[in-house]
Amino acid sequence: MMMINMKFSHANARRLMIGLSGLVALSLAAPASAQESQTRRDASPSVDAAAEWISVAATAGFDASAEAFEAQNESGSDDYKEVQELEKLEEEAMHTVVIGHGTDFDPELLAPFHGTLSLIHADLGYLSALHRLSETAPTGSALLDRPDVQKRLADTKVLGLTQHDQAAVRAYLDFFDGRGKRTLAGWIRRMHVFAPIILETLRDKGLPEDLIYVAMIESGFSPWARSPAAAVGLWQFIRSTGRYMGLRIDAYVDERRDPVKSTIAAAEYLTYLYDKFGSWPLALAAYNGGPGLMAKSIRKYNSNDYWYICRQNGLYDETRRYVPKVIGAALVAKNADVFGLDMIKGHAPFEFDLVEVPPSTRLSLVSSAVGAELDTIKKLNPALLTGATPPGKDTYSLRIPVGTTKKFVQNFDKIRLDNGAEHITHRVRFGESVEMIGETHRVAPRVLRAANGLKKGQMPPIGQELIVPKKALGTWNPRGKSSSKKVILLPSVEYKNPKLKRYFYRVQSGDTLKAMGRGLGINPADITLWNHLDPNAALQSGLYLQIFLPEDRATDSLALTAESEVTPIVIGSAAHKKLKAKKTSSSGRGRRWHRVRSGESLWLIARRYKVTVKKLKRWNRSLRRSNTLQPGQKILVYPGR
Template structure:
C-alpha cells in the first residue's frame, strides 16, 4: 500500500504509477549507442543465475526433440477425472523406466522419446494425481487462464520437474511472490488482462527486480532494450525503468494485451512475448493451426518458445493449487509497501535517506530503476518511493538537510590509485560523509572508476600546500633498469590493490612489475608500498603517479642509502607521533608543532601533496617532538 503527503515545497503524487507511453510495436526502435552502454547495477547477472539454473535443469531432464512433428506424448494421453472439469480420458499407455528412452510407435510416427528417466516416476505420480482428481479442500481445481491444460504432455512434464528436482526453486519463487502479487494483480486488473499473467514474471525472473540476462534483458519482466523503449520505458545513464516493478509490469500487461488482440489466444500471446509475433505468425501459417499446444507437438517455433508456455502453465497450476501438489503451508514474503513523495531532480539518495531516517540501501531497493544513487538531473521533479510511514518525517527533515548540506553536488570519478580518503583530503568533505553518501561501509574499498557524489556545501577549507623542498624518499632495488623509450614513474599501493590489477592497468606483465620491485608475485601487496614502473614515454593514463622528478629514489645498499639511513636513525632519537584528527591537514599540524609543512611531509614520506588520512600516525621530529611530549604534573 502507498501513502502520499501534501507539503508546500514538494508535489504530491496521487496515483500509484505513471502509464507507459505506448509506441508502434511493429516498427523497430533505433537504440542510441549511449543507451546500450548505459551503466547498470552491480550483481545483476548474478541475480539471474537462479533462473538460469532452472533452464539448465530443464534442458538436462527434458531435452528437446528436433523432429519436424514433435508429438512428445510418451503414450500419456492422460485426461483428468470429471471433477477436474477437463476433457475425457483417452487410453493411457504405461511405460516403464526402461521403455522411456526407447522408440515408441504413436500412430505410426516412430518418434524418439526424450524424457529423462529421472523424471519418469515424478511424471507417473502427476498423471496418477490428475486421473484421481486430486484437488483443493473445497473440491475446486484452478486452471490457468481457464484453459484445460493439465492433460497436455508438455505441461505434465514441467509439473513433474517442478514437483521433483525443481521443487526447491519453485517454493522460493512462490514465497517471493507474496511481495509482488498484490501490486502485479492490481495492475493486471486495471489493464483488463488475466491474473495468471503473474506467472510469466515468475518464469522470467523469479520475481526479482534487479536482474539482467546474458541477452541484455532486464528487470522482473525481462524486457530487452528495444522493446522497453518501444513500450515507453526510459533507459539511459541515470534511469532504467525495466527495473521499476510498477512501470515494467504495466508495460508488460499492455504488450501482452496487444499480442492477445492480434492472436486471440493467451498461450499464443505469451509465445509472442518470448519468441516474437513474427515467429508465432510464421508457425501458424506453416502448420495451418492456431492451437499453441498443437504447434508444440508439430515442433513449430523455437525450442525455447515451445518450452515457455508449458512452463508458465505448470507453475501456475502448482501455485494456484498448492495442496494438490504438496506445496501447501508455504510462508509468503510481506507485500511491498511504501510512501511516495515528489522530490527535486539531481538530489543524492543518501540525503533523501537521511530525511526519512532510512539507509541508502533501502532507498535503492525501493527505487531499483535509479542507477547512480541520485535522482535524474534532467527532471525538475522525480517521484520517489520511501519506506512506508515515513512521509511526514520526510516533510519535516528534508528542507533542513538541504539547508545544511545542499542538494547540489559534483561528480568525481576515482582515477586508478585514487581513494575516497584522497578525495576527502582534496575536497574538504569528511571521509565518513563521502562513504555514507555513496554507500560504502567503513574501510570498504571503492573500485577505481567509481563516480562519487561529493557535496558542494558544508566543506571545510582546504589549505593549499606549498611544494616540498625536500622530496620524499622511495627505496628501489639495487639492480638498475634502463629501457629505451620508457620513463620511470612511481605508484603508491592502496589497500586492496593486486599485482595483476596494477600490471593490467598499465599494460605490463605481472612478472615485470615483480622483477622491478623485488616482489614475491604470489604474496599480497601491502598498503604503503611504492612501486617503480617503466612506462612508454608516450603513455596516456589518468592514474595517480609520481614522476621521477618528484621523488628521491635511493637504491638499497648504495652509499647514498646508507647516509640516509644513518641520518634517519639519528633523527629518530628525538621524535614522537601524532594521530591525525578530524579536520586536520598537514599545514594545520605543522603549525601546531611549529614545524614546516615540508619537514612533516619529508619525515613521514608523504606524497608531494601531503595527503593524510584520519587516524594516520605522523612522526614529529627534533625539538618539536620534545615540546609535544606530555608534561608530568608536579606534586604540590
C-alpha cells in the same frame, strides 16, 4: 515541496500506478523560497540546452558502458541465478529420448519419471528411454492417477483455458512437484510481495490475472534480475523493448527495475501481442521468442495452433517449453493444497508512501529524515542506479516506508539544509573521473566515493551532482602533481582551422573512440586523424588527445583542458629538439650509487634520499622481486627526484 502520501494496498493499487490519474496530492511543506523561484525564472535558455545535451550524452555514455559491462558479465546477475539453476534442473529432468510409432511422429517434451510417462504411454502410445534419471515417480505422478485430482486440474482455468492434457504441461506438473518444487515454493512466497501491484494492473488493463505467472517464470519476482541476454527486471525487458514501451533507461534510472512502471509496460506489451496473435499460447511464445519469430513460424507451418507448431519443432527449445512451463506453474500454484504448498507464508507486500523530492536528492538524506535504513529506501526504489534521484529540473516521486510521510515532512527540509551547509556540489562533466574531481577540489577520491556511494573504478554518471564535503576541501595533495604546465607531444603535422578552437581531452579508463565521439559531438575518425591513433587499438588512460570544436561551442559540460593550460609541442619542431636536448643534458645529474649498510631497509634509504620506495624499485630491477637487502649491495638512487 509537494507531497503525495499514499499507502499501497490491494484496494488502492490503481491510484498508485505512475501515469494514472487519481493521485492525492497533499501540500504539506513550505514552498520554495522566492529567491529559488526567481533563480529558476531567470535561468538562461542555454541552461536548458545544456541540460538536454547532458541527457543525450549521458544516455549515449550509459548505453556504451552498459554494453561493455554486459560483454564482460555474460552470466547474468546474482538475482537471476535462481532462474538459471531451475533451467539447469529442467534441462536434466526433461532430457528424454522418445521413440514413436509411425513416420509422422515428432519428439515433444515429456516428463522424466515413469509414473507420468506410463500415463502418457497409455494415452498416446509412446515408448520412452530415460537417461541418468531416477526410476521413482514423484508425488505429482501419483496424484495424476487420482480421478478427483484429474478433474480438479481439468477444471482449473489458466488464461481462460481448461485443456491441460498436453504432454508438456503434464511434464511440468511432475517437474514442479519434484526437482523444481523448492524453487517454485520460494517464488510463490515472493509472489505475495508484488501480487497486489501486478493483479490490479492486469485487471485495470482487462487482462487475465494468470499473466502474473509470466513474471514468476521470467524473473522469480526479482526486480534486480538481469539475464545473460541483458534482460532486466520483473518482466525481463531488454533495453530496446523497454524504451519502446516508454520506460526510462539511462545512467540514473532504469525503470525496467521499477515494479510498478515495468508491470504497466508489460501489461501493454502483452495486450499488443494478444491483439496481434489472438491466443494466449501464441502471445506468450511471442513474449519469449519475439513476435517476429512467432509470425514466421505461423507462416512456415501454415497454422496458428501453438501446440501443433511445437510438435513440428517450429520454435526454439526454450520457447516450446515456455508456455507449458507458465501453465504448469500456474496449475501448481492455483492448487497449492493438492501439491502440499498451501502452508507457505508469503513475504510482506510492497507497501510505501510517495513523496516528491528535488532533483539529485541523496537517498541517505531521505533515510535519515524518515528514520529508516538506507537499504530499505533503495529496495523501495530499485530503479535508481546512483544512490540519488536523477538530476534535472523536475521533482522525482520517491517511495518511502509506509506511514513515514509525517516524519519526512518534519525532518527532510532541515536535514537537507544542514547537509547543504556542510557540502558543496560538483556537476560531473563528460570525461571527468572521480580522481579529476578530487584534483579540482583537492579532496581525496576515496572521500568523494564514500560521500556519493561510488565503487572504486566506477565513473560517476554525466550530469550528476556529486557531494563534496566542505571539511575535506584542500586536504588532499595528488602525488606527482607538478605546478608547471604539462608537456603534450603532438603529431608532426599540425592542424589549424581559424573557425575551430583546440582543446585537450584526457583519456579515462574504458574510453572508446565511439563513446568520445558521442559525448564530444564529433566524428571518431577526426579524433583518429588529429592524434595519429590506431582506430582498432584500445585507448590507454592518461593519454591527452587534441580535439577541435567550433569557437561558439559551449564546453561547460565537458572535461576539457584549454590550450593555454598545457604546453603543446609538435614532434620534430624546434621546441621538441630543445626539449630533447634538455632531457639529455639532465640525464645522469644527481645519479649515485648507495652501498647498503647493516641494518638498513628500503624505507630508511628512501627517507635519506627524499624519494619513495616505489621509485627505488623502479630504478633497481633486483629490488622488485624482494625487499631483502644484503650489506654491501649497491643501489642506484636519484636524490630528491
